[in-house]
Amino acid sequence: MPKVLCSVATRGRYFTTLPLVLSAIINQSKPVDKLVIFDDNDEPKDMRQELIYQHFFQILDFKKIAWEWVFAEKKGQHHIHQKANEMGFDWVWRVDDDAIPEPDVLKNLFSYATAIDSIGAVGGSILTPPLQFEGYFPTGKIENIDTEPNIQWSNISKIKEVDHLHCSFLYRAGVQDYNLGLSRVAHREETLFTYGLKQKGYRILAAPHAVTWHLKNPEGGIRSESKKEMYAHDDQIYRNIINYRDKTIIILNCGLGDHIVFNKLLPDIPNPVIFGCYPEIIPCRSIAEAKALFGDIEHWNIYKKMDQWKWTDSLENAYRKLYL
Amino acid sequence: MIIIHPYAKKLINGKRNPKNYPFWKELISLINEPIVQIGIEGEKQLVDDFRKNLPINELRLLIKECNTWIGVDSFFQHLAWSENKAGIVLWSVSDPLIYGHTINNNLLKDRVYLAKNQFLWWENTEHNSDAFVKPEEVVKLL
Numbered sequence: 505m506p507k508v509l510c511s512v513a514t515r516g517r518y519f520t521t522l523p524l525v526l527s528a529i530i531n532q533s534k535p536v537d538k539l540v541i542f543d544d545n546d547e548p549k550d551m552r553q554e555l556i557y558q559h560f561f562q563i564l565d566f567k568k569i570a571w572e573w574v575f576a577e578k579k580g581q582h583h584i585h586q587k588a589n590e591m592g593f594d595w596v597w598r599v600d601d602d603a604i605p606e607p608d609v610l611k612n613l614f615s616y617a618t619a620i621d622s623i624g625a626v627g628g629s630i631l632t633p634p635l636q637f638e639g640y641f642p643t644g645k646i647e648n649i650d651t652e653p654n655i656q657w658s659n660i661s662k663i664k665e666v667d668h669l670h671c672s673f674l675y676r677a678g679v680q681d682y683n684l685g686l687s688r689v690a691h692r693e694e695t696l697f698t699y700g701l702k703q704k705g706y707r708i709l710a711a712p713h714a715v716t717w718h719l720k721n722p723e724g725g726i727r728s729e730s731k732k733e734m735y736a737h738d739d740q741i742y743r744n745i746i747n748y749r750d751k752t753i754i755i756l757n758c759g760l761g762d763h764i765v766f767n768k769l770l771p772d773i774p775n776p777v778i779f780g781c782y783p784e785i786i787p788c789r790s791i792a793e794a795k796a797l798f799g800d801i802e803h804w805n806i807y808k809k810m811d812q813w814k815w816t817d818s819l820e821n822a823y824r825k826l827y828l
Numbered sequence: 829m830i831i832i833h834p835y836a837k838k839l840i841n842g843k844r845n846p847k848n849y850p851f852w853k854e855l856i857s858l859i860n861e862p863i864v865q866i867g868i869e870g871e872k873q874l875v876d877d878f879r880k881n882l883p884i885n886e887l888r889l890l891i892k893e894c895n896t897w898i899g900v901d902s903f904f905q906h907l908a909w910s911e912n913k914a915g916i917v918l919w920s921v922s923d924p925l926i927y928g929h930t931i932n933n934n935l936l937k938d939r940v941y942l943a944k945n946q947f948l949w950w951e952n953t954e955h956n957s958d959a960f961v962k963p964e965e966v967v968k969l970l
Binding site: 759767768784785811815817819822 | 903907923
């Protein structure tokens with residue numbers, strides 16, 4: 505049975521919405537295999553001293569659900585999600601600290617994720633009372649993101665394949681990296697992440713019978729120290745990446761030999777746009793330009809990938825896995 | 829003519845690159861053919877004909893001309909592979925199953941000498957002369 509990690513990033517909501525969220529996770533009809541809470545508070549507390557949390561931890565132990573409280577690095581939720589992404593589980597269910605899932609959300613998301621081939625992520629409705637977006641018929645296409653409400657903001661009545669999800673969803677772990685070049689507010693991080701899964705050939709679903717109530721608590725929140733410039737920075741990275749969606753972005757921030765090996769498989773790569781260090785081997789644009797356009801370029805780091813994959817095959821085949 | 833490419837890239841911390849073969853002098857003395865050394869300024873000259881800082885296109889032409897080549901695990905073995913010219917690679921800590929090419933004679937003394945993590949920089953890996961094959965074993969393949 506594939507293992508599911510539930511990941512919650514929290515900040516400033518110890519005694520408001522976070523207890524509601526944890527209670528809802530504990531009471532899912534399909535229990536998670538592990539719950540990890542990433543505490544991004546400026547002044548984190550030992551919640552084992554708080555009565556309500558003592559109860560939560562005891563219930564988790566009683567239900568034999570592993571749990572972990574991690575003090576996060578205050579770099580933003582994209583860093584937190586990436587940590588969860590790399591924790592070795594098959595699936596990660598990400599839940600905001602003010603988003604309350606109904607009891608069958610995980611059960612239903614998981615059933616779609618495992619019953620249908622090639623699912624990268626599946627998300628249900630994320631509703632905020634009073635409901636404002638009923639009667640719209642959003643496409644969920646990336647090209648319509650500026651002109652339509654997100655499909656998850658209304659009751660989803662039937663399953664629909666989309667390009668991207670937001671807020672809370674279940675995703676296949678260890679396939680796509682979060683963009684760590686975004687600012688602390690990590691604007692569009694979930695859009696980039698789910699669209700990245702789609703670009704890797706996985707299907708993204710908006711699914712019915714999986715309602716999460718997003719209370720949008722005005723206090724606290726992982727993005728609470730936001731600044732306009734951070735949003736503008738992140739939005740620019742998002743738009744740059746989306747503008748290249750019909751291309752294969754190749755970033756060779758590596759040695760001369762690596763360029764030579766990669767060059768062998770270049771003819772097999774559709775619509776390549778190459779950023780690299782050795783234009784005498786492969787005509788390319790600079791690494792500095794790649795960083796400016798896309799923020800984080802680590803998910804194109806072939807050595808990091810081989811390390812993650814515990815690679816034992818050839819370098820050439822590692823490039824094939826990364827780009828083909 | 830045989831090309832030798834004796835040195836991998838210099839390490840940032842100034843330590844000896846663990847991929848550098850320690851027995852070049854002895855190996856060269858066993859070779860009865862003209863030898864061209866290729867490399868960059870600052871590397872130790874081992875034979876009379878040392879061609880430094882050649883552009884890639886000139887290296888490609890030289891590879892075409894040579895009978896074979898001997899080198900360590902560095903860009904040159906990949907360049908020769910891209911020209912479909914087989915040679916001998918002298919391995920130590922990096923894994924020929926990952927970084928090597930099957931057209932070559934990949935001389936690895938023993939897999940016990942391979943670095944545990946193949947994907948980090950080489951700065952923290954110590955040079956170990958015992959990890960390399962002896963020159964007599966190399967010349968057998970010429």
